[in-house]
Amino acid sequence: MSSLLTRLCYSTLLLAGLSIFTTPSAVALSVTDMTGHTVEIKDDHPPIADLWFAHNEISVILGAANRIRVSAESPIDSPWLFKVAPVMKNAHTGVKPDTASAENLLALNIGLAFVPTAAKAEELRRMGVPTLCAEYTTLPQMLKSMDMTAQALDTPEASKVAQVYKEDMDATLKQLSSRLANISVKDRPRVLHIARLNPLQIDGTNTLIDAWIQTAGGQNAATVSGNHRPVSFEQIAAWNPDVIIIGASAGMPDAASPLQSLAAFKNRRVWINPRGVFAWDRYGAEELLQLQWVAQKLHPDLFADTDIRKVTQAFYRKFFHYPLTDQEADLILAGKPPAP
Known part of the structure; x- marks a missing residue:
């Protein structure tokens, strides 16, 4: 009797379109x-x-x-x-x-x-x-944030690309370290990074900007800590940097600006930072390109074999699947937007 009731109950469930077996829910x-x-x-x-x-x-x-x-x-x-x-x-x-x-x-x-x-x-x-929260302020943290993002995206492509990027970063850091190993402190240019001209703001120590300056063979001329720090011209003049790099969105100071009186301007060692998918000098993945660009600018003899245009094109093909033309690469290196 018990067996018959069991069979009847089972049949009823099947007729109702139900299953006595449950499918486990997706694991978060x-x-x-x-x-x-x-x-x-x-x-x-x-x-x-x-x-x-x-x-x-x-x-x-x-x-x-x-x-x-x-x-x-x-x-x-x-x-x-x-x-x-x-x-x-x-x-x-x-x-x-x-x-x-x-x-x-x-x-x-x-x-x-x-x-x-x-x-x-x-x-x-x-x-x-x-x-x-994806925030990072150092190179190692950036790689960790990328790994975290790849895990969250949960695709084989994301995991593979994060690993390839890390390998490329490691190779670049090793190359820079090897070639710059014998450069003494006195031969490392004192670099000031200007984030904005109006109001005048610079990037100091304990920033990713400070990290790429030092990694690429320079010294940070600024003695204050943090990003976008307000500063006077008098303070910049006291620092008297050998090199000035200006964020692409800031533009160049006009002829009447007191900045033009600095030695870096007179020696033509003032450069606009490249800007592509994101500003190379800030906190994006094009940090990999920034390191190579700055190293070649500060130490051209040591990095004479670095064709930054080709390096940029290779990066865009590999990571953005986009074939940059020579003209497009030149616009990015000049910190300019795409042509209309």
Whole structure:
């Protein structure tokens, strides 16, 4: 009797279109962000909100351009980004980290967000948006953030590209270290990096800018710490840098600027920094190109075999799958946008 009841119950379940066997639910992907907070990404390869300017090109390099639905970047501010990854034109662009709301992100079905600060990450997580803080301030941290991003994207392509990028960075760092090993401190130019001209701001120590200056064979002329530090002309004159590198968005000072009286200007050792998908001198993945560009500028004899145009073209082919023409590469090296 008991056996008959069991068979009857089983038949009833089948007739009702049900199964007595349950399918295990998908296991959430757990990722630890740059602050040590572990985040569960419940959806499978969800749409992305990339709310840190510098991080967008990392997402693109790792093959996630078509998943970015919300971006801090915009075609006006970063035209090369949208040229090499035109699919991003379909995203909601120009959404700044401080103005992004969890309500809007959830309405757009965002299942993964990248932000530059722990505070913003916590705010969005509280409202139900899986959010990773991707912030970094050093080269090792940048590589760690890229690995974290690859893990969150959860694709073979992302993992492979992150590894290839790391290998290229290691090779570049080893080459620079080897060739610059015998350059004494006195032969390392004192470099000042100007972030903005109006108001006058420079980048000091304890920054990624300081890291590439030193790694490429220079010394940071600034003695203050941090990014975008306000400074007077008198302070710059007291530092009296051998070389001045100016961010592409800042432009060159006009002829009437007191900066023109500095030795670096008189000796024509003032250069506009290249800018491509992101500003090379800031916190993006083109840091790999920045190191080689600066080393060749500061020590041309040691890096006479570095054709930075070809290096740039090779980088764009490998990581952006974009074939830069000579003219396009020259525009990037001059810190200029794409031709109309």
